[in-house]
Amino acid sequence: MTPPFRVAIAGLGTVGGGTVALLARNADRIAERCGKRVEIAAVSARNATKARTLPLNGATFVDDATALADIPGIDAIVEVIGGAEGVARALVEKALRRGVSVVTANKALIAHHGLELAGAAEASGATLAFEAAVAGGIPVIKSLRDGLSANRFRRITGILNGTCNYILTRMRQEHKSFDEVLEEAQALGYAEAEPSFDVDGIDTAHKTAILASLAFGCAPAIDRVHVEGIRRVTLRDMEAAEELGYRIKLLGIAELMDEALAQRVHPCMVPIASPLANVHDVYNAVAIEGDAVGKVFFEGRGAGAGPTASSIVADIMDIARGAVYNAFTLPVASLKRPRFAAMAGLRTAYYVRLEVTDRAGVLADVTGIFRDCGISVQTFLQHSHQPDENVQLVLTTHETTEESMLHASRRIESLPTVSEQPYLIRIEPL
């Protein structure tokens, strides 16, 4: 009989527990497809009590996760501790250096240290797999690496953070403010008590950098992602979007602009007819544009025990079947060092919201500034207001450059009648 494929699992939280449960529930199916059984040989977790509730069949339990790499006869380590540093990083480095393959759902780790880890894997002949790190159960990493690998990619656009998509969906559907919905999401477990990793776009930036590395054959460059979160999105923006035929989504975008790589994460107005506009609640989605395939669109659950375990176990099965591949599609020595596009050079249309104290003078001032900056206004939306209240001006522009827009924005902000920094949302073409 073929000997089993022995894995060690570091972390028994939601995802680790889900992985254990899936390996147990579908054990026969998995064995048939791998040609061997997958056995959980060892685990580690901060809390040993959780381990006792899981179908672990006498797996070795260790307190220190990094000790998993010392256990002889382990074929792959599943790292679901999380975090770019600390134990997760130490364990993954140690395992790869010793030639033990690693399956991880840790986007922060891959985004920050992917190059170095891919190098360690390559040197020792181990495999580093991270399908679960981006878009949960959607097999987007494998699609970029395998199914769509004949394409030159132009652009990857993703809704990659379920928490943000949930908040934006509820704001729109229930006409509630960001703060209200965030509180609800926290109560439901869809958002963390400290939500900034999600709502400030950091998580989306990690995933965007990873997708970019696979699509464009470079190491993840997390420090070259322009990042804005969703905290400043208001109900007024939601209503204006609806009126203009858009929905507001936090997108992670990686694209080539004149051969330079642009990576950016920010709220976008997306045309209602676009598939991305119709991705609701905690769902994730990725749109990929390749020179041969055209546009391909993937949608599915981006988080949670089941979907994440689906991707983790698929990676385990891949390695168990003997698949060998480069973490970022190319050998480390062949990875490109792309030129990065400056955000100032972005060309797009904008939505602008301004709060002004007095209407009469400011309209001429604002439109004058746009004219001076060479920005052409496309739509002007205004709503009635109570006397003595501030007025919100909402407008959209034709395509212009980020540089011109920021210049105009700074000049508008300095007007005495404007009470706060104009809020800009970039408008996506269909």
Add this chain to the structure above:
Amino acid sequence: MTPPFRVAIAGLGTVGGGTVALLARNADRIAERCGKRVEIAAVSARNATKARTLPLNGATFVDDATALADIPGIDAIVEVIGGAEGVARALVEKALRRGVSVVTANKALIAHHGLELAGAAEASGATLAFEAAVAGGIPVIKSLRDGLSANRFRRITGILNGTCNYILTRMRQEHKSFDEVLEEAQALGYAEAEPSFDVDGIDTAHKTAILASLAFGCAPAIDRVHVEGIRRVTLRDMEAAEELGYRIKLLGIAELMDEALAQRVHPCMVPIASPLANVHDVYNAVAIEGDAVGKVFFEGRGAGAGPTASSIVADIMDIARGAVYNAFTLPVASLKRPRFAAMAGLRTAYYVRLEVTDRAGVLADVTGIFRDCGISVQTFLQHSHQPDENVQLVLTTHETTEESMLHASRRIESLPTVSEQPYLIRIEPL
């Protein structure tokens, strides 16, 4: 230097030509990702003139495609001739028996002879790959085999024929009849002069049987697919669907019903909020439901030179990198022999359109028949009509069985006031 991976291409039509063009255009990218160059060593085509317009760099040209399998040193044959029998089948069989891997876009061949071909591949150690046979550029075969392989699948639902989806989209958007739009589609090259392969659902049935084989670990069973095409769909059906909140799509569905495999192809009313309802024109889409991942949805171009070549070249690259896998996920000896669900046992809601000559009596007759068959009517839609014209009655039912519905349908048809067979469209839940 690593020797090149040498392919022979049988067929230089749209898809063959697209494959040659993609291999030439992205040669460097492909070589980087495979670790070797992919070289077109030989081609065959009915028309040698076409070959002269393609970047073939002195590839050997043969008249008889089956002779490609005799050329020494060929690593893989790309079969894009088409058809379940004849030259295509002879070539693929011969190549696989000799241990030469085959990449094909031929759904009819795989649906009809997949088991036997997979057996030949297994016996000789060759690989049989057919990503391009289903849903063009969407990597759905690889996703079922790799990315989602840890899941037990419940259901696969696809829009798998671009011609039908184009016709149904135009009928709805332009209020034109099936015949009118078919003629336009033929003029545009979206439909064949002899369109029955597409519009009668045969092509969708081939693809459904292939998806089912991968999802459920069995050989393709094309003779166990219930097939209805779209010829009977009328503008009245389109309008009624809109009124009821549905769109009409030709779906290929493979699902487990009480452990039995149900495979069916027929027009469906799909709720407008469903992603499938928003797949327009020649686009294809596949929704996959797995026990761990939940629902995953894929959308992209289902045909055409670029998307099909994208999948063909990805398969070539897979084989060039040394990937080895079973054609239908399991070794041939392990493939399941599923029990097939009888269509009569299907439980769903129905849309029913009836043409009656006289209104007064028939309404009581029809509703009486539904009552006698235990079918509960949910909605009754009726439109004004000119005196002396036939009346169209349109209604929807609550969930019932196919058996009861067919029984009611036959009884209704036999009423003297009913002038033709009632037309039934099954209603999909969201």
